Amino acid sequence: MANLSWNVMLSLAIAILSVVYGFLTNETDDAVTEDAMQVQLLEETQKERALEQLQEVFGLSGLAEKRHHDVPPQFMTDLYNNIADRSGVTRRRNPYNAKVVRSFIERDNSLSHYFHFNISGLDVTENVLEAQLHLYRMRTPPHEMHPTVFMSPSLIIRVYQVLDEQQLGSPDTHRLLSSHLVGAHSHGWEVFNVKEAVLDWMAGRRPNKGILVTCSTLFEQRVEMRFARRNEHHNSKQPILVLFDDDRKTHASTAIPITDNFGGNNKYKTPKPDYYKYDNDPDEPEDQPTEPPRQRRSLPAVESSNSSSPNRTTVGNSSRSGNNSEECTRLEMFVDFDKIGWSTWIIAPKGYSAYHCKGHCRFPLGQSQRPTNHATVQSIVHKLNLAPDVGKPCCVPTTLLSVPILFYDDNDNIVLRMYEDMVADSCGCM
Template sequence: MCPAVGASLLLLLVSLGPNCTARLSGHSQQVRSQALKRLLEVFGMEDAPQSPHTVRQPPQYMLDLYNTVADVGGLTKDPGLLAGNTVRSFLDRTRSQQFQFFFFNLSSVARSETILSAELHLFKLRGRPSQDSLYHRHHFCQVSVYQILDNNNTSTADGKRLLSSRVLAVHDSTWEVFTITQAVYVWTQNKESNKGLLVIVRTLAGLQLNNQIVRFATARDHHSSKQPMLVLFTDDERRRITTSSSLTDVATETPFLHDTTLQNKVSQSRSTRSLDFLACQRYPLYVDFEEIGWSGWIISPRGYNAYHCKGSCVFPLGQNMRPTNHATVQSIINALKLTKGVASPCCVPDKLFSINLLYFDDDENVVLKQYDDMVAGSCGCH
């Protein structure tokens, strides 16, 4: 029998959605629970994230990024568009009243992940006109972002480290992005070193400006669409998933695969000698995240078509079955019964594509993650 664990797992979950839990036997419920746990492992998670406590709008930046790299079903448009395979957005968590101080909790980032780049996104507000001649006299300012080394000593060089600095127009209102990769790398290696960021605005002559002249939106005082945000690009180097033998056991023992109706269809197919009907080909396999109970934390897509491969690889194998040379030889040996126990080749995916998920993690941060080998692009005899 050809192995089809991935397809079997998805077929099981599609057939045993949460709406039918009440009529499942104890064994079927246990199998479904095991299958969901294994599917979470495919997505690099031990447990499903909790749904946000309140209805939250994802940052527009993350929605735009998702739409850039993925189509409506989550399929990757171009593998080269995204650096690494994970993008996280963290909102400012500061409780400090200190002007232009920002803090981001990065505890969800594993030390083993490769930090590619990190950006501080700040929305610059229009300055408030005042009697201060500085407002009318200066059209440009110097904005500097510092990593705080000592919360009690930020006024001296020993208490902070310069990360990024740029000249900005005083009267503009727009998003500004600063590179802070150096600090984030340190924080992910030593979480205790994360004491936050400090933004200081000066005139081009070096005089520090107050928050009435140049200011940035804060989490406390402004709309959620303008909240300060840290965007982190990483790669967990998790490109291939090796399915354990126990999952094979689960897949082959599922009630869905032993369903009488399905068995009857298979028997009827085997008795039909139409090669067009039996030939190895690709069939739809839609994974609905609502049906498996994941719609509360997955933002996009609502589901995706994984497809699966089905059909016979009997001699003679035509080129439309995309056979390997090995499969061609195996089919000949099988047809001629030259060696006992040699089965016919298997109908399996011979091209696989990646998909993207946009979701909330347990800390309600928005994550964009790309997963390899999730969609069967075509099928062949192997």
């Protein structure tokens, strides 16, 4: 009987301990799960804050969720390809030394000779250096040409700022912006200066009622001229309004004056400066896709005074490969826009080598460490312990380069912006 009682008591104790152990185990598992969730939440919050800070650096926000599949305008990809080297670093200046180049797509293609661009998203802090209308003139089959064209080797294209959209049939009622003399049988890109109209719209002196384009022979007989339009032809050849802007209004405009005349007559002047040329190949199909960014094209541009050669080497500061030295040097750091989640709206580059500086600035500082005079003095003070709170000089970038980025904005327009001090070109002790 006593043995039975002991067995019962032992079984009861085991059951109680099992319940208590299970309760404690569950409590522990719940606590571990809750801690893990808190850690994960903290990491996600830190990541979001880091991306927000990165967006502030680039001056971009609210674009991460956008998806774009259209082909960018040819001019914008040509421009990017000719100011950036293959590593994404600026190798040449923008036309007009612009900090921002904006291209606006047309919003109305209901009429063959009328163009409208919405520039309401333009940053008010930007100063417009130049504004251009880019139109791709289609090849006209001979059987569609007006008979008078065969007697006139040239045609006159006139561009007007529309003052009254109800009077599109009367060009003289509008403001003439530019005249362009072209070959009667040619085709390809035509570029017109429309800065006066854009400044009018921005200042609110006149509302934006669009742009009117007319064509006539030398005998002032009106003829039709076809231009590639949005959604009707390849998007790379769609009409665009291009603004060359400076993001600091205190800078003086460095716009290149237009001086080319036809036969010494100022009546018809070409607004096409020499800093770029479209690749208008007469044998090229009109709807052929444009080259993707980072494929070099033949646009000449002005060399930048502060950019280095793509094959630049800096003594003691090139990326280390198999180098065990702990001296101050430049190391690889690649910024991948796809991993950040920006590849859906950044056209080019897909990433770039920003580099970073790492290493010791030990006494005595040699010339390979590119020390400043201040760093040399600081290293001596630190070594002799002349001031207890003074540490060793730090390894930091001594030369920084800019990076151009081509991207879609909130309104699906294409923007090329220059970002200063983005790449550590050399490192030294400071």
